[in-house]
Amino acid sequence: MIEWPALLKLAVGIGVALSVVNVNAQWPLREDPGLPRDAKGTVRMDAPTPRTADGKPDFSGVWMRAESGPPKEGRGGGGGGGIDIPVERFPYDPKGPPVATFFEAGGNMAGGLPYTPWAAELRKARLAVNARDNPDAMCLPMGFLQFHQQPQPRMIVQTRTMILIEYEANSGIRHIYLDGRPLPPQGEPQPWWYGYSVGRWEGDTLVVETNNLRGAEDGPHDGWLDVNGSPYTRQARFTERIRRPTFGHLQIDLTVEDAKAYTKPWTVRVDQRILPGHELIEAICNENQQFRQRIKID
Amino acid sequence: MTTRNSFVTVLAGAVMAVVPVIAHHSFSAEFDATKEIKATGKVTTLEWTNPHAWFHVDISEICEGPAESEKNKTWKCANASGAQPVDWAFELASPNGLMRLGWSRNSLKNGEVVTVEGTRAKDGSRKGNARSVVVNGKRLFAGSSQASTP
Numbered sequence: 001m002i003e004w005p006a007l008l009k010l011a012v013g014i015g016v017a018l019s020v021v022n023v024n025a026q027w028p029l030r031e032d033p034g035l036p037r038d039a040k041g042t043v044r045m046d047a048p049t050p051r052t053a054d055g056k057p058d059f060s061g062v063w064m065r066a067e068s069g070p071p072k073e074g075r076g077g078g079g080g081g082g083i084d085i086p087v088e089r090f091p092y093d094p095k096g097p098p099v100a101t102f103f104e105a106g107g108n109m110a111g112g113l114p115y116t117p118w119a120a121e122l123r124k125a126r127l128a129v130n131a132r133d134n135p136d137a138m139c140l141p142m143g144f145l146q147f148h149q150q151p152q153p154r155m156i157v158q159t160r161t162m163i164l165i166e167y168e169a170n171s172g173i174r175h176i177y178l179d180g181r182p183l184p185p186q187g188e189p190q191p192w193w194y195g196y197s198v199g200r201w202e203g204d205t206l207v208v209e210t211n212n213l214r215g216a217e218d219g220p221h222d223g224w225l226d227v228n229g230s231p232y233t234r235q236a237r238f239t240e241r242i243r244r245p246t247f248g249h250l251q252i253d254l255t256v257e258d259a260k261a262y263t264k265p266w267t268v269r270v271d272q273r274i275l276p277g278h279e280l281i282e283a284i285c286n287e288n289q290q291f292r293q294r295i296k297i298d
Numbered sequence: 299m300t301t302r303n304s305f306v307t308v309l310a311g312a313v314m315a316v317v318p319v320i321a322h323h324s325f326s327a328e329f330d331a332t333k334e335i336k337a338t339g340k341v342t343t344l345e346w347t348n349p350h351a352w353f354h355v356d357i358s359e360i361c362e363g364p365a366e367s368e369k370n371k372t373w374k375c376a377n378a379s380g381a382q383p384v385d386w387a388f389e390l391a392s393p394n395g396l397m398r399l400g401w402s403r404n405s406l407k408n409g410e411v412v413t414v415e416g417t418r419a420k421d422g423s424r425k426g427n428a429r430s431v432v433v434n435g436k437r438l439f440a441g442s443s444q445a446s447t448p
Contacts (some may be wrong), residue, residue: 102312
């Protein structure tokens with residue numbers, strides 16, 4: 001977990017640097033009095049997994065990205081926004097799947113992702129223009145890995161029959177049905193940006209399967225799995241195995257099956273940590289989007 | 299302020315700061331990370347909009363940084379004194395990210411003298427991506443997308 005002396009040093013350093021502007025914080029924390037705390041009042045990130053009334057792990061909460069990648073190799077985060085803040089680390093599990101990085105789904109995978117020649121070409125073309133067609137730049141929904149690792153937080157709301165994930169980034173929203181319905185056939189309903197997701201419990205792991213995604217065939221902003229444009233196609237099928245091993249830790253193992261874009265299925269891991277007291281802030285991305293006009297491509 | 303309150307403020311600062319800021323558009327499509335700039339002037343407008351806030355400054359002095367590879371790091375500054383101040387526009391993070399860094403839509407007031415540090419637009423226009431803004435001796439971090447997008 002966290003090394004407290006290091007965290008404290010970081011906290012003091014940053015606090016001193018920013019206290020001048022944080023005295024009148026513009027978005028105050030609102031901590032739930034029911035949070036698990038130690039004797040000193042600190043929220044216990046290693047407290048037991050919260051559970052729903054029917055005994056399932058409860059993923060509800062506001063989460064930010066974290067990482068558990070191998071030390072000093074690929075970074076899961078990136079993007080301190082002008083402040084060099086390390087993303088919080090959970091212990092590295094060398095037996096687990098490679099940890100995705102924000103820019104590169106295969107950033108910690110030996111040899112990188114198993115692209116087909118078609119996918120490798122497409123990704124190269126996307127990068128050749130500085131990834132300017134990334135859906136994020138157009139205020140459009142991002143691929144799951146980019147959403148899972150976005151620096152902006154996301155809120156999970158879990159009921160007995162569904163999970164809602166609201167992403168602060170671009171006001172994204174995902175529905176995952178838990179009522180036992182099967183995945184619909186491909187093409188029915190019409191494929192969506194977020195696809196069609198159903199989840200089932202395997203012990204304390206929620207297994208979420210998604211199909212009916214719009215893919216890279218649908219347009220320049222479609223089928224971007226990560227920031228650098230690793231593609232997925234209309235035939236993609238995603239399986240997310242989601243666990244909450246402790247109060248503070250959410251772990252998502254994503255498997256991608258997409259024979260048009262990848263020569264074999266592959267799996268990567270994403271970690272998130274709870275943000276006690278935080279709420280999402282409205283972010284209406286399209287309010288004044290002028291990126292493409294500014295770089296003179298529209 | 300009591301010691302306990304200071305400590306709470308410090309911790310709150312840390313908690314806010316570790317919510318990283320905004321990756322939005324492709325930084326490198328629009329800005330050149332190797333062209334550092336530092337500019338001083340008076341704020342004329344703050345556009346508090348998504349997906350990025352922008353502010354305009356009537357620049358009285360602009361300095362261009364050395365290339366990363368140059369060992370002798372000296373800034374080349376040009377002073378606009380005697381001439382008309384020149385309008386520059388600087389990009390910030392989006393309002394949600396800025397709010398977590400302690401900003402509000404009133405953080406920059408028209409007429410205030412600021413020093414902006416950041417990087418210049420690729421197309422050579424009078425635009426930049428701000429990393430920080432010093433106003434009244436206080437440094438506000440701008441949540442630049444430089445480190446978080448390609």
